[in-house]
Amino acid sequence: MSEVLIQVENIVKNYISGTETLHILKGVSLNISRGEAVAVTGQSGSGKSTLLNILGGLDRTDSGTVTVGETEITGLSESSLSAYRSRRVGFIFQFHYLLKDFTALENVMLPGYIAGMKKKDALEKARALLSDVRLDDRLQHFPSQLSGGERQRVAVARSMVNDPDMILADEPTGNLDPDNSAMVAELLYAEAEKWGKTLIVVTHDENVACRAGIRYTLESGVLV
Numbered sequence: 012m013s014e015v016l017i018q019v020e021n022i023v024k025n026y027i028s029g030t031e032t033l034h035i036l037k038g039v040s041l042n043i044s045r046g047e048a049v050a051v052t053g054q055s056g057s058g059k060s061t062l063l064n065i066l067g068g069l070d071r072t073d074s075g076t077v078t079v080g081e082t083e084i085t086g087l088s089e090s091s092l093s094a095y096r097s098r099r100v101g102f103i104f105q106f107h108y109l110l111k112d113f114t115a116l117e118n119v120m121l122p123g124y125i126a127g128m129k130k131k132d133a134l135e136k137a138r139a140l141l142s143d144v145r146l147d148d149r150l151q152h153f154p155s156q157l158s159g160g161e162r163q164r165v166a167v168a169r170s171m172v173n174d175p176d177m178i179l180a181d182e183p184t185g186n187l188d189p190d191n192s193a194m195v196a197e198l199l200y201a202e203a204e205k206w207g208k209t210l211i212v213v214t215h216d217e218n219v220a221c222r223a224g225i226r227y228t229l230e231s232g233v234l235v
């Protein structure tokens with residue numbers, strides 16, 4: 012039996028909006044094994060980003076627990092949670108969030124460098140990752156000199172540089188045309204598999220979701 016990496020138990024998340032309480036997650040539970048690829052679909056506003064942000068330590072639950080390996084992240088202080096994000100999670104969002112004054116190579120190596128890798132090692136890893144996403148000839152390009160698909164491929168490479176336990180991708184192809192979506196999705200799943208990363212993808216795009224080994228839909232606050 013494979014090792015359970017992420018254990019989600021009965022998480023509840025509400026947002027207060029004016030006088031109204033929005034019940035977004037109403038008791039979500041799931042287990043994800045190390046190395047699995049999981050897709051989460053669901054209507055806009057169903058709480059997909061909220062769930063992903065809770066797994067990544069960007070948001071907090073109102074109740075319930077999330078345990079990653081031996082660590083219950085729902086019990087961590089802000090500073091421990093920040094260390095968790097930096098060391099154990101790779102994020103990819105709909106918008107690339109590349110730093111505009113840094114080259115593709117620098118954008119990929121920086122999170123590694125910030126998390127404590129030696130500069131030489133971070134650069135070497137960044138080069139290898141950018142080669143995997145077929146950008147060997149774009150290392151010195153700035154984000155403004157890259158196409159939308161290329162920028163998102165840089166973001167895929169960047170998410171892996173820290174050797175995180177999991178890659179969390181929130182609508183990673185949401186801004187791309189169908190051809191670029193297909194390429195980014197293929198590279199994302201291939202990279203996760205190559206490096207043995209647990210991958211959780213939130214997406215509207217059936218062509219992205221269908222590549223996952225395990226699929227869930229968020230519906231009325233619970234996973235089905």
Ligand SMILES: Nc1ncnc2c1ncn2[C@@H]1O[C@H](COP(=O)(O)OP(=O)(O)O)[C@@H](O)[C@H]1O
Binds near residue numbers: 028058
């Ligand atoms: N900080 C917030 N304050 C109030 N409501 C929020 C906040 N963040 C998200 N919501 C609401 O929670 C619901 C779920 O949001 P989200 O997780 O972003 O959905 P999805 O990613 O599935 O489209 C939406 O109705 C959204 O408006």
Ligand SMILES: [Mg+2]
Binds near residue numbers: 059060061181
């Ligand atoms: Mg969302």
